[in-house]
Amino acid sequence: MADQYLSNGKRFTLKVMIPTLEWTDEGVRFLDQTRLPLEEKYVLARSYRDVADVISTMVVRGAPAIGVAAAMGVALGAKSSSAKTVDELSREVREMSEVLAATRPTAVNLFWAIQRMSAKLDALRSKKDATVDSIRTGLIAEAQRMYEEDIAACKAMGDFGAELMPSKGGVLTHCNAGALATCGYGTALGVIRSAVARGHELHVYADETRPFLQGARLTAWELMHDGIPTTVLCDNMAASRMRAGKIKAVVVGADRIAANGDVANKIGTYGVAVLAKEHEIPFYVAAPWSTIDLNTATGDAIPIEERAAVEVTHHGGKQLTPHGVGIENPAFDVTPAKYVTAIITERGVLRAPYAESLKQMEALAVEA
Ligand code: MRU
Numbered sequence: 001m002a003d004q005y006l007s008n009g010k011r012f013t014l015k016v017m018i019p020t021l022e023w024t025d026e027g028v029r030f031l032d033q034t035r036l037p038l039e040e041k042y043v044l045a046r047s048y049r050d051v052a053d054v055i056s057t058m059v060v061r062g063a064p065a066i067g068v069a070a071a072m073g074v075a076l077g078a079k080s081s082s083a084k085t086v087d088e089l090s091r092e093v094r095e096m097s098e099v100l101a102a103t104r105p106t107a108v109n110l111f112w113a114i115q116r117m118s119a120k121l122d123a124l125r126s127k128k129d130a131t132v133d134s135i136r137t138g139l140i141a142e143a144q145r146m147y148e149e150d151i152a153a154c155k156a157m158g159d160f161g162a163e164l165m166p167s168k169g170g171v172l173t174h175c176n177a178g179a180l181a182t183c184g185y186g187t188a189l190g191v192i193r194s195a196v197a198r199g200h201e202l203h204v205y206a207d208e209t210r211p212f213l214q215g216a217r218l219t220a221w222e223l224m225h226d227g228i229p230t231t232v233l234c235d236n237m238a239a240s241r242m243r244a245g246k247i248k249a250v251v252v253g254a255d256r257i258a259a260n261g262d263v264a265n266k267i268g269t270y271g272v273a274v275l276a277k278e279h280e281i282p283f284y285v286a287a288p289w290s291t292i293d294l295n296t297a298t299g300d301a302i303p304i305e306e307r308a309a310v311e312v313t314h315h316g317g318k319q320l321t322p323h324g325v326g327i328e329n330p331a332f333d334v335t336p337a338k339y340v341t342a343i344i345t346e347r348g349v350l351r352a353p354y355a356e357s358l359k360q361m362e363a364l365a366v367e368a
Contacts, residue, residue: 001202009222010205012225016120017179017184017301018075018178018179018180018184018222018225019031019033019042019229020060020081020179020180020181020182020183020184021060021065021068021072021147021183022191023072023075023140023143023144023147024044026044026046026248026302027044027045027047027076028033028044028045028050028051028054028069028072028073028076028310029043029044029045029182030042030043030044030045030054030059030060030069032059033050033058033059033060033061033180033218034057034058034059036180036184036221037217037218037220041291043059044319045073045076046076046079047076047077047080047321048074048076048080048096048099048100049099050286051069051070051072051073051076051100052073052099052100052102052103052218054069055070055073055104055110056101056103058212059179061176061181061214061357062107062178062180062181062253062291063107063108063109063178063181063253063254063255063256063287063291064109064153064181064182064183064288064291065155065180065181065182065183066103066104066107066109066110066141067107067109067110067112067113067146067150067290068104068113068143068146068147068150068183069346070100070101070103070110070113070114071113071114071116071117071142071143072143072147073096073100073148074093074096074097074114074117074139074143075101075117075136075139075140075142075143075260076134077092077093077096077140078093078096078136078139078140079136079140080192081093081136082107082366083132083322084132085128085132086125086131086132087164089136089199090121090125090135091134093117093118093121093139094118095157097114097117097118100114102113104255104305105265105301105304105305106255106256106302106304106305107255107256107291107293107334108255108256108290108291108293108296109255109282109288109290109291110280112290113146113290115275116142116146117139118251119239120138120142121135121139123138124139128132128156128278129347132144133214135290136183136334138163138196143197146190147173147183149181150182150183150184151182151184151185151347152186153182153289153290153337153345153346154182154183154184154185154186154190154288154290154346155185155190155194156188157163157187157191157286157287157288157344157345157346158185158190158193158194158195159194160344160345160346160348160349161190161194161195161199161344161349161357162191162194162195162198162200162288163252164191164202164249164282164342164344165191165192165195165199165200165202165249165251166248166249166351167199168200168202168248169201169202169203169246169247169248169249170202170203170204170205170241170246170247170248170303171192171202171203171204171205171247171248171249171250171251171329172206172207172233172238172241172242172247172249172250172251172272172276173188173189173192173204173205173206173207173215173219173251173252174206174207174209174215174249174250174252174265174268174269175207175209175214175215175219175252175253175266175268175269176189176209176214176215176218176219176222177189177253177254177286178218178219179191179222180218180222180223181218182251185188185327186222186253187253187254187286187287187288187344188251188252188253188284188286189222190286191227191251191284191286191344192204192223192228192251193226193228196228200229200340202229203229203230203231204219204223204228204229204230204231205218205230205231205233205241205246206220206223206230206231206232207232207233207234207235207238207272207284208233208234208235209233209235209266209268210268210312211311211312211315211329211331211348212311212331214266215232215308217230218231234329235268235278236252237310238271238272238275239275240277242275242278242279242281243279245294247276247279247281248281248284249281249282249283249284250272250273250276250281250283251284251285251286251344252265252266252272252283252285252286253265253285253286253287253291254286254287254291255283255291255332256291256293256296256302257287257292257293257343257354257358258293258296258298258299259294259295259296259297259298259355259358259359260298260299260337260351260354260355260359261336261337261340261343261350261353261354261355262298262299262300262302262334262335262336262337263287263335263337263340263343264299264302264304264332264333264334264335265285265332265333266331266332266333267330267331267332267333268333269332269333269335270333270334270335270336271333271338273335273340274339274346276339277339279337282341282342283335283339283340283341284340284341284342284343284344285335285340285342285343285344285352286335286343286344286345287343287345288345288346289346289365290346290347291364292356292358292360294362299334299335299336299337299350300334302332302334304330304331304332304334305331305332306329306331306333307329308327308329309327309329311329312327312328312329313325313327321324336351337352337354340352340354343358345361347365348361
Protein backbone atom coordinates (compact mmCIF):
# COMPACT_ATOMS: atom_id res chain seq x y z
CA MET A 1 0.00 0.00 0.00
CA ALA A 2 1.62 3.28 -1.04
CA ASP A 3 0.14 6.73 -1.56
CA GLN A 4 1.65 9.40 -3.79
CA TYR A 5 1.71 13.02 -2.73
CA LEU A 6 3.16 16.26 -3.93
CA SER A 7 4.94 18.67 -1.61
CA ASN A 8 6.72 21.82 -2.76
CA GLY A 9 6.44 20.53 -6.31
CA LYS A 10 8.20 17.22 -5.49
CA ARG A 11 6.53 13.83 -5.74
CA PHE A 12 6.89 11.56 -2.70
CA THR A 13 5.66 8.08 -1.97
CA LEU A 14 4.19 7.31 1.42
CA LYS A 15 5.62 3.93 2.36
CA VAL A 16 2.82 3.46 4.82
CA MET A 17 3.27 -0.14 5.74
CA ILE A 18 5.89 0.10 8.45
CA PRO A 19 5.74 -3.48 9.78
CA THR A 20 4.91 -2.70 13.42
CA LEU A 21 3.56 -6.18 14.10
CA GLU A 22 2.65 -9.13 11.96
CA TRP A 23 1.11 -12.58 12.42
CA THR A 24 3.41 -15.28 10.95
CA ASP A 25 3.34 -19.09 10.98
CA GLU A 26 6.10 -19.09 13.63
CA GLY A 27 4.61 -16.48 15.95
CA VAL A 28 4.00 -12.73 16.11
CA ARG A 29 6.79 -10.61 14.64
CA PHE A 30 7.38 -7.16 16.15
CA LEU A 31 9.58 -4.31 14.98
CA ASP A 32 11.61 -3.66 18.15
CA GLN A 33 10.73 -0.05 19.01
CA THR A 34 13.22 0.09 21.87
CA ARG A 35 16.04 -0.07 19.27
CA LEU A 36 14.70 2.50 16.83
CA PRO A 37 15.87 4.71 15.20
CA LEU A 38 19.42 3.35 15.18
CA GLU A 39 18.61 -0.30 14.51
CA GLU A 40 15.72 -1.93 12.65
CA LYS A 41 15.54 -5.29 14.39
CA TYR A 42 12.64 -7.69 14.78
CA VAL A 43 11.55 -9.77 17.74
CA LEU A 44 9.62 -13.00 17.24
CA ALA A 45 7.14 -13.77 20.04
CA ARG A 46 6.57 -17.52 20.00
CA SER A 47 4.17 -17.71 22.96
CA TYR A 48 1.52 -15.57 24.63
CA ARG A 49 3.98 -14.96 27.47
CA ASP A 50 6.50 -13.59 24.95
CA VAL A 51 3.76 -11.25 23.67
CA ALA A 52 3.05 -10.08 27.25
CA ASP A 53 6.79 -9.33 27.70
CA VAL A 54 6.97 -7.47 24.41
CA ILE A 55 4.06 -5.25 25.54
CA SER A 56 5.43 -4.65 29.08
CA THR A 57 8.90 -3.76 27.84
CA MET A 58 7.50 -1.49 25.11
CA VAL A 59 9.06 -3.37 22.19
CA VAL A 60 5.55 -2.66 20.89
CA ARG A 61 3.68 0.35 22.27
CA GLY A 62 0.87 2.73 21.40
CA ALA A 63 -2.73 2.01 22.35
CA PRO A 64 -4.09 0.43 19.14
CA ALA A 65 -0.90 -1.62 18.56
CA ILE A 66 -0.89 -3.12 22.04
CA GLY A 67 -4.59 -3.99 21.68
CA VAL A 68 -4.02 -5.97 18.48
CA ALA A 69 -0.78 -7.43 19.92
CA ALA A 70 -2.76 -8.77 22.89
CA ALA A 71 -5.40 -10.26 20.56
CA MET A 72 -2.62 -11.97 18.60
CA GLY A 73 -1.16 -13.14 21.92
CA VAL A 74 -4.45 -14.83 22.78
CA ALA A 75 -4.58 -16.40 19.29
CA LEU A 76 -0.97 -17.57 19.60
CA GLY A 77 -1.67 -19.07 23.03
CA ALA A 78 -4.68 -20.94 21.66
CA LYS A 79 -2.69 -22.14 18.66
CA SER A 80 0.14 -23.60 20.74
CA SER A 81 -2.05 -24.98 23.54
CA SER A 82 -2.04 -28.76 24.04
CA ALA A 83 -5.63 -28.70 25.36
CA LYS A 84 -7.64 -31.75 24.36
CA THR A 85 -11.13 -30.42 24.97
CA VAL A 86 -13.05 -27.24 24.24
CA ASP A 87 -13.50 -26.62 27.99
CA GLU A 88 -9.82 -27.07 28.70
CA LEU A 89 -8.85 -24.72 25.85
CA SER A 90 -11.39 -22.11 27.00
CA ARG A 91 -10.02 -22.19 30.55
CA GLU A 92 -6.47 -21.78 29.26
CA VAL A 93 -7.47 -18.90 26.98
CA ARG A 94 -9.03 -17.08 29.95
CA GLU A 95 -5.82 -17.53 31.98
CA MET A 96 -3.71 -16.24 29.08
CA SER A 97 -6.01 -13.24 28.76
CA GLU A 98 -5.42 -12.36 32.41
CA VAL A 99 -1.65 -12.41 31.91
CA LEU A 100 -1.94 -10.17 28.84
CA ALA A 101 -4.35 -7.79 30.59
CA ALA A 102 -1.85 -7.27 33.43
CA THR A 103 0.80 -5.73 31.15
CA ARG A 104 -0.19 -2.04 30.89
CA PRO A 105 -3.15 -0.39 32.64
CA THR A 106 -3.93 2.87 30.83
CA ALA A 107 -4.64 2.13 27.16
CA VAL A 108 -8.19 0.82 27.08
CA ASN A 109 -7.58 -0.76 23.65
CA LEU A 110 -5.75 -3.57 25.46
CA PHE A 111 -8.85 -4.50 27.48
CA TRP A 112 -11.17 -3.87 24.53
CA ALA A 113 -9.16 -6.32 22.40
CA ILE A 114 -9.02 -9.01 25.09
CA GLN A 115 -12.75 -8.60 25.69
CA ARG A 116 -13.44 -8.96 21.97
CA MET A 117 -11.38 -12.18 21.84
CA SER A 118 -13.28 -13.46 24.86
CA ALA A 119 -16.63 -12.72 23.17
CA LYS A 120 -15.37 -14.52 20.06
CA LEU A 121 -14.38 -17.51 22.17
CA ASP A 122 -17.90 -17.64 23.64
CA ALA A 123 -19.45 -17.43 20.18
CA LEU A 124 -17.19 -20.19 18.82
CA ARG A 125 -17.82 -22.45 21.82
CA SER A 126 -21.56 -22.08 21.53
CA LYS A 127 -21.58 -23.64 18.05
CA LYS A 128 -22.93 -27.20 18.06
CA ASP A 129 -19.96 -28.61 16.16
CA ALA A 130 -17.29 -26.64 18.12
CA THR A 131 -13.90 -28.35 18.35
CA VAL A 132 -10.51 -27.36 19.72
CA ASP A 133 -9.38 -26.79 16.15
CA SER A 134 -12.38 -24.68 15.13
CA ILE A 135 -11.81 -22.46 18.17
CA ARG A 136 -8.11 -22.05 17.40
CA THR A 137 -8.85 -21.17 13.76
CA GLY A 138 -11.63 -18.77 14.76
CA LEU A 139 -9.47 -16.91 17.28
CA ILE A 140 -6.59 -16.54 14.83
CA ALA A 141 -8.98 -15.17 12.19
CA GLU A 142 -10.47 -12.72 14.71
CA ALA A 143 -7.04 -11.33 15.66
CA GLN A 144 -6.16 -10.92 12.00
CA ARG A 145 -9.50 -9.17 11.38
CA MET A 146 -8.70 -6.72 14.17
CA TYR A 147 -5.35 -6.00 12.52
CA GLU A 148 -7.05 -5.17 9.20
CA GLU A 149 -9.78 -3.14 10.91
CA ASP A 150 -7.18 -1.06 12.75
CA ILE A 151 -5.49 -0.02 9.50
CA ALA A 152 -8.88 0.77 7.93
CA ALA A 153 -9.85 2.87 10.99
CA CYS A 154 -6.60 4.85 10.74
CA LYS A 155 -7.25 5.55 7.06
CA ALA A 156 -10.79 6.70 7.83
CA MET A 157 -9.52 8.97 10.64
CA GLY A 158 -7.01 10.34 8.15
CA ASP A 159 -9.82 11.19 5.72
CA PHE A 160 -11.90 12.94 8.38
CA GLY A 161 -8.97 14.68 10.04
CA ALA A 162 -7.14 15.92 6.94
CA GLU A 163 -9.79 18.59 6.41
CA LEU A 164 -9.01 20.06 9.83
CA MET A 165 -5.33 20.50 9.09
CA PRO A 166 -4.01 23.87 7.91
CA SER A 167 -3.24 24.09 4.19
CA LYS A 168 0.30 25.14 5.06
CA GLY A 169 2.45 25.44 8.17
CA GLY A 170 3.58 23.74 11.36
CA VAL A 171 1.66 21.01 13.17
CA LEU A 172 2.82 19.89 16.60
CA THR A 173 2.46 16.32 17.82
CA HIS A 174 3.41 14.64 21.08
CA CYS A 175 4.67 11.09 21.62
CA ASN A 176 4.19 8.72 18.68
CA ALA A 177 0.67 8.19 17.42
CA GLY A 178 1.79 6.86 14.07
CA ALA A 179 2.14 3.63 12.13
CA LEU A 180 4.37 2.41 14.95
CA ALA A 181 1.59 2.89 17.51
CA THR A 182 -1.00 1.11 15.36
CA CYS A 183 -1.04 -1.70 12.81
CA GLY A 184 -0.13 0.85 10.15
CA TYR A 185 -0.73 4.45 8.99
CA GLY A 186 -1.32 5.91 12.47
CA THR A 187 -3.94 8.02 14.20
CA ALA A 188 -2.50 11.55 14.66
CA LEU A 189 0.21 10.84 12.09
CA GLY A 190 -2.44 9.23 9.86
CA VAL A 191 -4.26 12.58 9.85
CA ILE A 192 -0.99 14.27 8.93
CA ARG A 193 -0.25 11.66 6.23
CA SER A 194 -3.70 12.10 4.70
CA ALA A 195 -3.43 15.90 4.75
CA VAL A 196 -0.02 15.75 3.08
CA ALA A 197 -1.37 13.29 0.51
CA ARG A 198 -4.04 15.88 -0.35
CA GLY A 199 -1.46 18.57 -0.93
CA HIS A 200 -1.32 20.34 2.46
CA GLU A 201 2.21 21.67 2.93
CA LEU A 202 2.80 20.65 6.52
CA HIS A 203 5.90 20.73 8.64
CA VAL A 204 5.66 18.48 11.69
CA TYR A 205 7.09 19.54 15.04
CA ALA A 206 7.63 16.40 17.10
CA ASP A 207 7.98 16.82 20.88
CA GLU A 208 10.82 14.59 22.04
CA THR A 209 8.57 13.07 24.75
CA ARG A 210 10.69 12.42 27.80
CA PRO A 211 11.49 9.99 29.29
CA PHE A 212 11.02 7.27 26.65
CA LEU A 213 11.60 9.63 23.71
CA GLN A 214 8.85 8.29 21.46
CA GLY A 215 8.76 11.63 19.62
CA ALA A 216 12.51 12.06 19.10
CA ARG A 217 13.13 8.42 18.22
CA LEU A 218 9.93 7.08 16.68
CA THR A 219 7.87 9.94 15.25
CA ALA A 220 10.98 11.49 13.70
CA TRP A 221 12.05 8.13 12.24
CA GLU A 222 8.61 7.32 10.91
CA LEU A 223 8.00 10.70 9.27
CA MET A 224 11.46 10.77 7.72
CA HIS A 225 10.72 7.28 6.37
CA ASP A 226 7.87 8.88 4.41
CA GLY A 227 9.74 12.09 3.53
CA ILE A 228 7.45 14.36 5.58
CA PRO A 229 9.36 17.44 6.79
CA THR A 230 9.95 17.07 10.55
CA THR A 231 11.70 18.97 13.32
CA VAL A 232 12.21 17.56 16.82
CA LEU A 233 11.59 19.88 19.77
CA CYS A 234 12.62 19.28 23.36
CA ASP A 235 9.50 19.08 25.51
CA ASN A 236 10.09 22.53 26.98
CA MET A 237 10.18 24.30 23.59
CA ALA A 238 6.54 24.12 22.52
CA ALA A 239 5.51 27.37 24.25
CA SER A 240 8.16 29.45 22.53
CA ARG A 241 7.45 27.89 19.10
CA MET A 242 3.73 28.59 19.54
CA ARG A 243 4.39 32.17 20.53
CA ALA A 244 6.66 32.53 17.49
CA GLY A 245 3.67 31.58 15.30
CA LYS A 246 5.25 28.38 14.01
CA ILE A 247 2.48 26.04 15.14
CA LYS A 248 -0.89 26.24 13.37
CA ALA A 249 -2.47 23.13 14.92
CA VAL A 250 -1.76 20.34 17.41
CA VAL A 251 -2.78 16.74 16.76
CA VAL A 252 -2.14 13.91 19.22
CA GLY A 253 -3.38 10.37 19.83
CA ALA A 254 -5.02 8.96 22.95
CA ASP A 255 -4.79 5.96 25.24
CA ARG A 256 -8.26 6.30 26.69
CA ILE A 257 -11.05 8.82 26.25
CA ALA A 258 -13.58 9.00 29.07
CA ALA A 259 -17.34 9.43 28.54
CA ASN A 260 -17.07 13.20 29.16
CA GLY A 261 -14.28 13.64 26.57
CA ASP A 262 -11.33 13.81 28.99
CA VAL A 263 -8.30 12.37 27.20
CA ALA A 264 -5.53 10.25 28.71
CA ASN A 265 -2.42 10.36 26.55
CA LYS A 266 1.35 10.39 26.93
CA ILE A 267 2.67 12.44 29.83
CA GLY A 268 3.11 16.03 28.67
CA THR A 269 0.02 16.13 26.48
CA TYR A 270 -1.94 18.11 29.07
CA GLY A 271 0.69 20.88 29.13
CA VAL A 272 0.63 21.09 25.33
CA ALA A 273 -3.18 21.40 25.36
CA VAL A 274 -3.09 24.25 27.90
CA LEU A 275 -0.45 26.04 25.82
CA ALA A 276 -2.48 25.56 22.65
CA LYS A 277 -5.53 27.16 24.28
CA GLU A 278 -3.47 30.13 25.50
CA HIS A 279 -2.16 30.67 21.96
CA GLU A 280 -5.56 30.06 20.31
CA ILE A 281 -4.24 27.06 18.39
CA PRO A 282 -6.67 24.16 17.73
CA PHE A 283 -5.90 21.00 19.71
CA TYR A 284 -7.12 17.81 18.01
CA VAL A 285 -7.19 14.24 19.33
CA ALA A 286 -7.27 11.39 16.80
CA ALA A 287 -8.27 7.97 18.13
CA PRO A 288 -10.18 4.89 17.00
CA TRP A 289 -13.46 4.06 18.69
CA SER A 290 -11.67 1.27 20.59
CA THR A 291 -9.94 4.04 22.60
CA ILE A 292 -13.27 5.45 23.79
CA ASP A 293 -14.31 4.17 27.18
CA LEU A 294 -17.93 5.10 27.82
CA ASN A 295 -17.82 3.06 31.05
CA THR A 296 -15.36 5.51 32.60
CA ALA A 297 -17.20 8.71 33.49
CA THR A 298 -14.30 11.18 33.65
CA GLY A 299 -10.54 11.31 33.30
CA ASP A 300 -10.13 11.15 37.09
CA ALA A 301 -11.12 7.48 36.98
CA ILE A 302 -8.55 6.50 34.33
CA PRO A 303 -5.74 4.38 35.81
CA ILE A 304 -2.38 6.01 35.11
CA GLU A 305 0.57 3.70 34.65
CA GLU A 306 3.59 4.48 36.82
CA ARG A 307 6.72 3.17 35.14
CA ALA A 308 10.15 2.34 36.55
CA ALA A 309 12.26 5.21 37.92
CA VAL A 310 15.20 4.04 35.84
CA GLU A 311 13.53 5.47 32.70
CA VAL A 312 14.02 8.92 34.26
CA THR A 313 17.26 8.44 36.17
CA HIS A 314 19.16 6.86 33.26
CA HIS A 315 19.54 7.28 29.53
CA GLY A 316 21.32 4.76 27.33
CA GLY A 317 22.59 3.00 30.46
CA LYS A 318 24.12 6.23 31.80
CA GLN A 319 22.94 7.73 35.09
CA LEU A 320 21.68 11.32 34.79
CA THR A 321 20.42 12.12 38.30
CA PRO A 322 22.07 12.00 41.73
CA HIS A 323 21.90 8.64 43.41
CA GLY A 324 18.86 8.35 45.70
CA VAL A 325 16.95 11.45 44.50
CA GLY A 326 13.14 11.20 44.49
CA ILE A 327 11.64 10.25 41.09
CA GLU A 328 8.12 10.14 39.70
CA ASN A 329 7.36 8.55 36.35
CA PRO A 330 3.66 8.70 35.46
CA ALA A 331 3.52 7.51 31.85
CA PHE A 332 0.30 9.38 30.99
CA ASP A 333 -1.68 12.46 31.97
CA VAL A 334 -5.28 13.52 31.48
CA THR A 335 -6.25 16.50 29.34
CA PRO A 336 -9.64 17.85 30.43
CA ALA A 337 -12.21 17.89 27.63
CA LYS A 338 -12.43 21.70 27.71
CA TYR A 339 -9.04 21.91 25.97
CA VAL A 340 -9.99 19.57 23.12
CA THR A 341 -11.12 21.32 19.92
CA ALA A 342 -12.33 18.07 18.31
CA ILE A 343 -11.97 14.30 18.56
CA ILE A 344 -11.30 12.62 15.22
CA THR A 345 -12.49 9.00 14.99
CA GLU A 346 -13.12 6.56 12.15
CA ARG A 347 -16.85 7.27 12.63
CA GLY A 348 -16.47 11.02 12.18
CA VAL A 349 -15.37 14.19 13.96
CA LEU A 350 -16.86 14.91 17.39
CA ARG A 351 -17.22 18.31 19.01
CA ALA A 352 -18.03 19.43 22.55
CA PRO A 353 -20.08 18.76 24.58
CA TYR A 354 -18.43 15.36 24.30
CA ALA A 355 -20.67 13.68 26.87
CA GLU A 356 -23.44 14.12 24.30
CA SER A 357 -21.59 13.73 21.01
CA LEU A 358 -19.85 10.51 22.13
CA LYS A 359 -23.13 9.02 23.33
CA GLN A 360 -24.93 10.02 20.11
CA MET A 361 -22.22 8.58 17.88
CA GLU A 362 -22.29 5.30 19.82
CA ALA A 363 -26.07 5.10 19.55
CA LEU A 364 -25.88 5.63 15.77
CA ALA A 365 -23.35 2.81 15.45
CA VAL A 366 -25.51 0.44 17.52
CA GLU A 367 -28.55 1.26 15.33
CA ALA A 368 -26.62 0.70 12.07
O1 MRU B 1 3.69 4.58 26.44
P1 MRU B 1 3.29 4.50 24.99
O2 MRU B 1 4.40 4.76 24.05
O3 MRU B 1 2.54 3.21 24.70
O4 MRU B 1 2.25 5.68 24.85
C1 MRU B 1 1.68 5.92 23.60
C2 MRU B 1 0.86 7.13 23.55
O5 MRU B 1 0.63 7.80 24.54
C3 MRU B 1 0.22 7.43 22.23
O6 MRU B 1 0.11 8.81 22.04
C4 MRU B 1 -1.18 6.82 22.24
O7 MRU B 1 -1.11 5.46 22.55
C5 MRU B 1 -1.87 7.01 20.96
S1 MRU B 1 -1.26 5.86 19.79
C6 MRU B 1 -2.07 5.91 18.35
